[in-house]
Amino acid sequence: MTGASDLAGRLHAVQERVAAACRRVGRAPEEVALLCVTKTVEAARVRQAYEAGARRFGENYAQELRDKALELADLPGLEWHFIGALQRNKVKYVVGTARWIQTIDSPTLLEAVDRRAAQAGPAPQEVLVEVNIAGEQSKSGVSAAELEGLLDRFTGATSCRCAGLMTMPPFFDEPERARPYFADLRRLRDRLSTRARSHVDLRHLSMGMSGDFEVAIEEGATIVRVGTAIFGPRPAGEDG
Numbered sequence: 001m002t003g004a005s006d007l008a009g010r011l012h013a014v015q016e017r018v019a020a021a022c023r024r025v026g027r028a029p030e031e032v033a034l035l036c037v038t039k040t041v042e043a044a045r046v047r048q049a050y051e052a053g054a055r056r057f058g059e060n061y062a063q064e065l066r067d068k069a070l071e072l073a074d075l076p077g078l079e080w081h082f083i084g085a086l087q088r089n090k091v092k093y094v095v096g097t098a099r100w101i102q103t104i105d106s107p108t109l110l111e112a113v114d115r116r117a118a119q120a121g122p123a124p125q126e127v128l129v130e131v132n133i134a135g136e137q138s139k140s141g142v143s144a145a146e147l148e149g150l151l152d153r154f155t156g157a158t159s160c161r162c163a164g165l166m167t168m169p170p171f172f173d174e175p176e177r178a179r180p181y182f183a184d185l186r187r188l189r190d191r192l193s194t195r196a197r198s199h200v201d202l203r204h205l206s207m208g209m210s211g212d213f214e215v216a217i218e219e220g221a222t223i224v225r226v227g228t229a230i231f232g233p234r235p236a237g238e239d240g
């Protein structure tokens with residue numbers, strides 16, 4: 001077997017597990033987008049995943065995103081999501097390249113992205129707000145208490161639209177232990193959706209990774225972010 005067919009096999013196995021998890025809870029598989037996480041994965045491997053049918057890809061590092069997007073610019077319908085910590089001086093590499101930015105976690109970052117998006121062109125920049133659902137010191141994202149205030153800031157945005165929430169719960173070997181955190185994010189979304197805000201429509205929940213995406217789907221994820229289950233293990237120390 002060639003590397004490309006191994007990769008296609010793993011991608012299709014993950015796609016089937018996504019569909020099976022949807023069926024278990026009576027959801028349509030089209031409701032859940034599979035985001036293939038490609039940090040540290042070479043552009044040639046990303047191209048193989050595209051050829052096997054993947055269309056949505058997630059990157060954690062701004063320059064890596066820019067370089068791969070240039071290298072793969074010939075692939076129609078390929079959609080990039082930015083899922084890493086975003087520094088304000090790197091916003092220029094990401095806005096306009098990533099169709100979605102999933103990691104807005106402060107008013108200053110929102111302003112920087114909005115300003116850049118206004119220059120970059122007519123289509124609004126789709127973003128998600130990252131929530132630190134377990135309140136872990138080591139994780140980025142706003143606290144549940146800060147979330148409402150940040151969502152209110154979108155009223156003043158000219159070129160950004162908030163399409164939902166993203167989270168990364170604590171890591172567990174046992175996926176069931178992540179379930180309460182996914183359920184918390186969904187409840188938070190449901191509660192905050194009862195009040196209309198301009199430029200905010202919390203229709204997406206980005207949650208679930210290789211170890212726990214099925215549980216996340218059962219709890220309402222609309223975007224799952226899967227890296228190692230598709231591309232294999234990453235080099236140690238590259239897990240930002």
Ligand SMILES: *Cc1c(COP(=O)(O)O)cnc(C)c1O
Nearest residue numbers: 037083209210225226227228240
């Ligand atoms: C790396 C990463 C993923 C994918 O993790 P896997 O365990 O390899 O599936 C998902 N989301 C974020 C934010 C990541 O940084």
